[in-house]
Amino acid sequence: MGTQGKGLAVVTGASSGIGKIYADRLAKRGFDLLLVARRKQRLEQLSQELQQKHGVKAEILVADLGNSADLERVSKALASDERITLLVNNAGVGELKPTTAISLDAVNSLIDVNNKAITHLTLAVLPNFTKRNSGTIINIGSILSFFALPMSTVYSATKAFLAIFTIGLRDELKDTDVKVQLVLPAATETEIWELSGIPVAALDPKTVMTAEHCVDAALAGLDKGETITYPSVENFGVFEEFDAARGKLFVAGQNGKPASRYNLTK
Numbered sequence: 001m002g003t004q005g006k007g008l009a010v011v012t013g014a015s016s017g018i019g020k021i022y023a024d025r026l027a028k029r030g031f032d033l034l035l036v037a038r039r040k041q042r043l044e045q046l047s048q049e050l051q052q053k054h055g056v057k058a059e060i061l062v063a064d065l066g067n068s069a070d071l072e073r074v075s076k077a078l079a080s081d082e083r084i085t086l087l088v089n090n091a092g093v094g095e096l097k098p099t100t101a102i103s104l105d106a107v108n109s110l111i112d113v114n115n116k117a118i119t120h121l122t123l124a125v126l127p128n129f130t131k132r133n134s135g136t137i138i139n140i141g142s143i144l145s146f147f148a149l150p151m152s153t154v155y156s157a158t159k160a161f162l163a164i165f166t167i168g169l170r171d172e173l174k175d176t177d178v179k180v181q182l183v184l185p186a187a188t189e190t191e192i193w194e195l196s197g198i199p200v201a202a203l204d205p206k207t208v209m210t211a212e213h214c215v216d217a218a219l220a221g222l223d224k225g226e227t228i229t230y231p232s233v234e235n236f237g238v239f240e241e242f243d244a245a246r247g248k249l250f251v252a253g254q255n256g257k258p259a260s261r262y263n264l265t266k
């Protein structure tokens with residue numbers, strides 16, 4: 001247990017960017033940590049730093065979440081660890097290319113890391129969370145969860161899966177004390193941009209947030225009880241309108257016959 005007895009927080013993709021800041025902020029809040037990513041040296045260094053800085057325990061689990069055997073190993077470790085009180089499904093890949101130019105390997109990696117892994121890891125912690133009726137799952141989506149740019153089609157599709165999965169799970173658990181938060185950052189200054197094929201320097205600096213601001217806003221949102229957090233959206237009413245339209249569209253489809261504009265029904 002951490003110094004303030006918060007239990008164990010699992011942060012995937014803790015070796016850089018948003019995940020690294022989550023690890024720091026959660027340690028500051030008194031969580032012990034389980035840091036997951038591929039780059040062992042970075043995880044070891046972060047673990048040492050956080051233990052010294054915040055006086056918590058920080059374990060590491062080196063794994064490639066895009067690899068089935070590794071994912072199963074991590075899932076089993078999470079499922080059997082009753083200390084876990086919080087999971088941040090943050091690890092993600094972001095290759096940005098038009099669909100005609102993206103390789104099948106990149107597509108597989110996007111789906112495996114951004115979708116399969118977050119689903120498996122969520123399912124791994126859920127039984128203990130629901131049994132105890134406590135616990136928090138934070139899934140990192142994107143402003144591109146509900147929007148596709150010409151070079152982000154596959155990435156956006158994976159983030160759309162993540163968003164609907166998270167919103168659906170939130171609704172399934174609404175009568176429990178298990179918390180689910182979907183975080184939807186816009187452009188944030190991390191290594192993902194270089195890896196995506198578009199350097200962050202190519203973006204309008206006015207549209208780019210620091211990872212620290214992104215995580216601090218997301219955690220402030222969690223503290224306020226938000227289940228959907230857009231760190232950079234000033235007018236949350238824009239999302240509320242969109243969300244209400246989603247519901248209306250679902251109801252409008254419960255019609256049992258083709259719409260009259262198709263002139264098929266007399």
Ligand SMILES: NC(=O)c1ccc[n+]([C@@H]2O[C@H](COP(=O)([O-])OP(=O)(O)OC[C@H]3O[C@@H](n4cnc5c(N)ncnc54)[C@H](OP(=O)(O)O)[C@@H]3O)[C@@H](O)[C@H]2O)c1
Nearest residue numbers: 013015016017018037038039065091092187188190191192
């Ligand atoms: N930065 C943005 O503009 C932005 C905007 C919206 C959403 N997001 C989302 O925020 C999340 C974090 O990204 P970031 O911006 O912080 O990027 P980042 O600095 O590149 O961090 C990505 C993290 O994911 C880990 N990761 C990637 N592939 C992995 C794999 N196969 N197995 C295990 N870990 C893996 C990386 O660790 P290793 O390489 O050590 O494995 C790294 O720690 C992602 O889900 C991303 O889609 C980012």
